[in-house]
Amino acid sequence: MAATTGRPSTSSGASTPTRDPEHPRSVALHGADIAGQAKRQIWHALRRRKTETLVSDESKKPKHELALVSPLRPPALPAWRIVMAMLGGSLNASFLIAGSLTIKFGGPGGSLVAYVIAVAVLYMATTSLMEVASRMPDDLPYYMYGRQIFGRAVGAALAWCYWLLWIVILVYEIVASGFIMAFWLPDVDRAMWCVLLLIACIIIVVLDSRLYSVVECTLTLVIICAIITSIIVGALIAAGKLGDHKYGLETWRSDGGPFVGGVLGVIGASIFANFAVQGAEVGAIMALKSPSRRSRRLVPLAICGAFALLLWSSTFVTGLVLPPSDPWFDKESFDSADGSAFTYIFEKAEIHPASHVVNAILLLSALFDACIALYISTTILQDLAARRLAPKGLQNPTNGRKLSPYSMGVCCILTLGIWALTFIRVESAVALMAGVIGTSGFITWGAIALMHCIMRWSKKHRHPADNSSNTTLASSAGIYKAPLFPLGPLFCLVHEVAIIAGIIYIAAWMDFDVYVFLFGTMQIFVFIALIGFAALIQHFGYCLC
Template identity: 30%
Template structure:
């Protein structure tokens, strides 16, 4: 009988540049833009929201260029988990890998639950769980077929979101100049009452949190590099274009919303996808006289949550596969079938996601604790990227290499990763300041429990295997790990 833990297939490098570009972009466009952008304006005013999203966008750009430098040099499915293992400390790679897998495995139920809520807009008498389970089955099928099916699905879902934002910007500008919707509104809302900055620095910091969650998912491009046809070219192109698109779609969209709706508009406080009529996008479209706006935006948000769930299943499956290949998980999860799918990692992740989804029927408190445990995982992953890149570049130069040997150079080193590291720490620490002020220990536990869970993983591995920070001159710069390897394209 064949050992099922040994692969009879291999990961397929079939993702094209257009797939990676849309995956990177699609990771930034979702409910964070369509829904939460309104609350950001309400909290910090138009100027404060623009500053917060601008700073966070710059940080994400630095992070993505850091990831891009490593991913073009060593495009592995394990991505930042593998880089942390090689460039920092195996304990960090172990903890980051499980942290990221857990993050997406637990977030998938949130996305499919949201899909059920969105579908209830059209079919209110049908139980939401039917739609949620249907979406779960759909994303499983997409990921089961091939990596190409995942890439194509994400390409078209992202394209729908991109077209929506572009149409919104055109309509919004037309309203601002009075071409649609009546009289020109101009920039009057930027000096209305306390605008443009409302609540000062604390309000801007609180919007950092919203912006940070909005941008999470951009790091997916690092994981897809392990299955990219031409990673040295496509990863760099995808990352280079992400920054400008973030500026266009987020900054310009928030500017348009702020011009049309004053920060005091109560509708901006809405963050509930079940009330799509209160989305700032919907309100702007309605003001332009587009009666179908609510249904159209509901459909777009449905594509956004399906895309998020689909990407979440892909990312968590690949991370579990990588953990197994590195010896951090059961070997069977490292098995790849003949179509290039880590099938047992896919099944294992799906079982965990279904179990997490089921907890909401057992008791909402257990479900909330699960979601709370994953709340900071994305920011912890970003910390890992910043630390890994700083160490990679230092080790690369320390060992006598030249920057000209790298196909892609991160922008602004060492400022970039240091700035990203510092801002991530600020966001993590400021996640729920109100709970500390009120000494609400239950909320503190729910909000910050991801940190002790990560530290438990880190110190468990570190103590058990007696790992240590790898000296720069001992860092392994070969393009391989225990379970993966890469041959440069020009070899």
């Protein structure tokens, strides 16, 4: 009976019959088993996916608060956050003070042309770097891209030059802090303020301050608001609504016209204009981490659009109310709020406390940028040591959150050494250091444009990461292609060569000054010397990994 009904027998001696697969109850039970298995598989898959997401999110978080600006492996950020980071890193003392120097050297028209060209070249360098980076391994920092394209010797020299650039930026910030504090306390030695700022930077970087992101966004918003306010106030002054004089366009018709010094004046203004936007091309690496093609296309436009809106408008309005022949330019130093065009505009509008507000912004900006420069220079030196491009003892032995104290010590010692050289001519130290940084930026942008051209036109370097086991930055959204190739990188190359040639001509043949010549061309000679040094040690068998 048990065999005919399909029910199992309860007797101990009887064998258990098989279930009839065609019986309706058997079909229902089989379907329930399948449904249960599917539910369990879905539940386990969701739980596994949630766990992987949590692990992925933890891995994307920067190990250090300053890691989001690191050129090693910057984290993936939203588009607005990338734009804010790039604006915060560029719209600081380099523009608040150097903006007046562009008008002094190039006039109102020359300074405007210099900033227009600087923003255009920034867009071309950013898109070129995005395409180069999209074909490189994900774990390769962008200052090592030259090794893949130019060879080990030139690649090593570019990496060393990039590290030295951040050392010089750190020197610039601590020197500027001395002049900024002298605005309030002129009787106190400036050297003391420089040393105190360096000590404060070391403490902030070592303690890994969690207030970094908040301070960065707040300071960026304050600077943007200050620029917008100065644009509005300057426009009202030019229109005669504020102050006792209506300027209109008379500064463009003054002695020398809108272009003071002609082409050489534009070249002189371009040094400081490039200094104001230099470093914003790092946003290309952050944008490549986005899986959306739309974000990749919009981030360079957003960065350059924000720079264009703020820099062009501010420069044009400042040029309307500040003629190059104004006695205000006769001062010896442009290294504090007294040398900022924003202070000049607010004083014209009889807003007298504005100089103290601008000076406070400059001080916070100097501290903020000095911390970034110290962190980046330390991490770069650690990475170079790990790649056998620096002494092995400088790499981080723990491979954890903490920075190598030896690398930080080397960076601080070199910073103090370069800072000591500025005492040769203290009154123009900040302007001369800005020239060194601007020249370094020209070398960096020129190298990016040249790498882009070689990668596109050479079959050997077209897909350098194809044979690598590492993933590339383009693995999620494909290879990025710069929209203006080949005009973009070629224009960038011509611009950099013309500016560097103009710098050498101005420094060597027009009112020759050894100090100005060395600080204007030092990075070029250092780069050439580093190439020779790298080729020499490679010739003797030392591996440049």
